[in-house]
Each structure stands twice: as C-alpha cells, then as structure tokens.
Amino acid sequence: MKFKGKSFIAIVLAPEQPFDGWFKELDRIIERSPGFFIDRPIILDVRGSNIPIEDLEHVLDGLGERSIRVMGIDGISGTRLKQGMPPSFGGGRLTAEVDVPEPATQTGKADEAADDDNPQVKEKDVPSSSAASASDTNGHSFAKSLDELERESAKQGDSSIVISDHVRSGQSILHPDGDVTVIGSVSSGAEIIAGGSIHIYGALRGRALAGVAGKDSARIFCTKLDAELVSINGLYKVADDFDGTLRNSPAQIRFENETLVFEGLN
Known part of the structure; x- marks a missing residue:
C-alpha cells in the first residue's frame, strides 16, 4: 500500500x-x-x-x-x-488574509462614476471584511478587491479579468469564475488562483493555480517560467519537478491524462 x-x-x-x-x-x-x-x-x-x-x-x-x-x-x-x-x-500554516469588500454605497457609486470620467484618478483601496483582496504581513493592501475585479470583468463583457500591474510578494489574486491575465510579472511569494486559464505577460516566479473550478482544459501561459508551484484542476508540480530546459523560458502548461505537460512557446 x-x-x-x-x-x-x-x-x-x-x-x-x-x-x-x-x-x-x-x-x-x-x-x-x-x-x-x-x-x-x-x-x-x-x-x-x-x-x-x-x-x-x-x-x-x-x-x-x-x-x-x-x-x-x-x-x-x-x-x-x-x-x-x-x-x-490542526497544523495549518497561515497565509495572507482574503477579504470581501463591503457593499457599495450610493456615495461610493458616485465616486466610482467620477473616477471613470477622470482617467487621472487612481483606483482606491476598498476597506473590506472577507474574500478576494489580500494583504501582506504588514497589513498593506495590494490585491484588487472583488468589487474592483467584477467591475473590470463587466467592462470586458466576459468572466475574465486583467491585472495591469505586477503581482508582488504577499499578494493573492483570486478569481474562481474565469481566466486571469496579468500584464506584468508575478513575484516570488505571490499567487494567482483562477477558475479558468492564467496568462502571465512577464516572469512567473510565484504560484499559479488554474482550473480550480474543476476545469481540466485550463492552461497556464507565461513568458518566463520560474514558478514556485503550478497547478491545474488540483494536480500540481513544484519547481524541483519542472523540466529544466524550460526554466526562464516562455512556456505553457496543460493538463493531459492526469499529468501536467510543460511545453515551450516559440
């Protein structure tokens, strides 16, 4: 046994x-x-x-x-x-807290509309209390709130979201309903969790977990593979198990026959 x-x-x-x-x-x-x-x-x-x-x-x-x-x-x-x-x-290891923002108020909606009209106004951190933005150990809020991600998704007209920035250490992006695209790198100690595929237009040094909604057709794409851990539909591999020829190279990872397949991208 x-x-x-x-x-x-x-x-x-x-x-x-x-x-x-x-x-x-x-x-x-x-x-x-x-x-x-x-x-x-x-x-x-x-x-x-x-x-x-x-x-x-x-x-x-x-x-x-x-x-x-x-x-x-x-x-x-x-x-x-x-x-x-x-x-x-028992025996679990604590990670960054995951927060869910409070419902938007009428004032908040007005401010949001004003922000949309003024491209110079940056998105504000939203105080929250339970499921999709993360903080580092010093309490600094880095990840976008669930409301912000939903607004971006609505603008795109589908269930995918785009993160137009680097994902820094301690930051966690959680989007269980679709794809996540990052226009930047994912630092060591950061993680992307997506119900669909993950696209990283930069270096992937942290953790990428795709297909968490049970989607084994999900894939992970990155322009530089240097990840700590990758996973698709619950099947995972850590850095020591990667194909060494693909390290620091463009790569895609897919799920096939109960294993993860690593392929280079030309």
Missing part, C-alpha cells in the same frame, strides 16, 4: 458573534458569487473563542443550510466534538 501527499487551498472561516450578522455576511457573498463555496475545502477556525458546543452546533447547522460543508475544525479538542461533527484539525 502506498500513501501519497497532496496540497489543497482551503478557505478558513472564523465565526464571530453575533452569529446572525456573520451569517448575513456569508449570505451576501453567496448572493454575489453563488459558486464561491462549492467544492472548496472549508476549515472552521474557533481558536481562542472557547465556543460552547451548542453554539458550534448552531454554526455548523447554519453553514449546512447554505451548502457550506466543513471538512475540519481548528482550535478545539476532538474530545469535545459530538458524533457526526467534522473532525478536529
């Missing part, structure tokens, strides 16, 4: 009191992106909360009603869990 290891990107949810308000925030995310939690590994983080088991049951029931399936609970002893609850889970 052989045992294999496999890495996954999991979403960590940390319930907060009052739970009714927390559930409303989840409902807002689901309303805007119905497939956001579908087929995604979900970890419930209750570290430091000393949550009563009855409250934990209430949280799990509420998540179940929203078709959010929890695979494990971090921060609670397994001896406290009742039969049928997800198992106790």
Whole structure:
C-alpha cells in the first residue's frame, strides 16, 4: 500500500458573534458569487473563542443550510466534538488574509462614476471584511478587491479579468469564475488562483493555480517560467519537478491524462 501527499487551498472561516450578522455576511457573498463555496475545502477556525458546543452546533447547522460543508475544525479538542461533527484539525500554516469588500454605497457609486470620467484618478483601496483582496504581513493592501475585479470583468463583457500591474510578494489574486491575465510579472511569494486559464505577460516566479473550478482544459501561459508551484484542476508540480530546459523560458502548461505537460512557446 502506498500513501501519497497532496496540497489543497482551503478557505478558513472564523465565526464571530453575533452569529446572525456573520451569517448575513456569508449570505451576501453567496448572493454575489453563488459558486464561491462549492467544492472548496472549508476549515472552521474557533481558536481562542472557547465556543460552547451548542453554539458550534448552531454554526455548523447554519453553514449546512447554505451548502457550506466543513471538512475540519481548528482550535478545539476532538474530545469535545459530538458524533457526526467534522473532525478536529490542526497544523495549518497561515497565509495572507482574503477579504470581501463591503457593499457599495450610493456615495461610493458616485465616486466610482467620477473616477471613470477622470482617467487621472487612481483606483482606491476598498476597506473590506472577507474574500478576494489580500494583504501582506504588514497589513498593506495590494490585491484588487472583488468589487474592483467584477467591475473590470463587466467592462470586458466576459468572466475574465486583467491585472495591469505586477503581482508582488504577499499578494493573492483570486478569481474562481474565469481566466486571469496579468500584464506584468508575478513575484516570488505571490499567487494567482483562477477558475479558468492564467496568462502571465512577464516572469512567473510565484504560484499559479488554474482550473480550480474543476476545469481540466485550463492552461497556464507565461513568458518566463520560474514558478514556485503550478497547478491545474488540483494536480500540481513544484519547481524541483519542472523540466529544466524550460526554466526562464516562455512556456505553457496543460493538463493531459492526469499529468501536467510543460511545453515551450516559440
């Protein structure tokens, strides 16, 4: 018998009191992106909360009603869990927080329209509280917010987004509904996560995870391959496993017969 290891990107949810308000925030995310939690590994983080088991049951029931399936609970002893609850889970490594912006206000919409009329006005960082822009360890917001990405996607008329800048270390771009194109490089320590294909018009030094929505036809393209990790539809390879002849060269990566195929681009 052989045992294999496999890495996954999991979403960590940390319930907060009052739970009714927390559930409303989840409902807002689901309303805007119905497939956001579908087929995604979900970890419930209750570290430091000393949550009563009855409250934990209430949280799990509420998540179940929203078709959010929890695979494990971090921060609670397994001896406290009742039969049928997800198992106790630990040992995870923290990454940059992923935020979802607050709903746009009327004033915000007016400001947005003014910005569209004035090309000299740069996009503003949007304060947020849960799923698509990231921060580095110093709290600086780098990734574009989900609202900003959705506005760009709407302008393009499809589900793809274009990032017209370098993606810096600590930054995470998450777009589970389509392709992501980066007009620039992806630095070491940065990551691009896309439901479709990923196009990098520059050096790919960080992590690129394509086809996370279960799309094995997704591909990864870059003008300089120097990635830490690449993945398509959950199948991944790290830098040590790459074809050395393609390092620092234009390349494409595709999924074929349950393996990743690396090819040069002329």
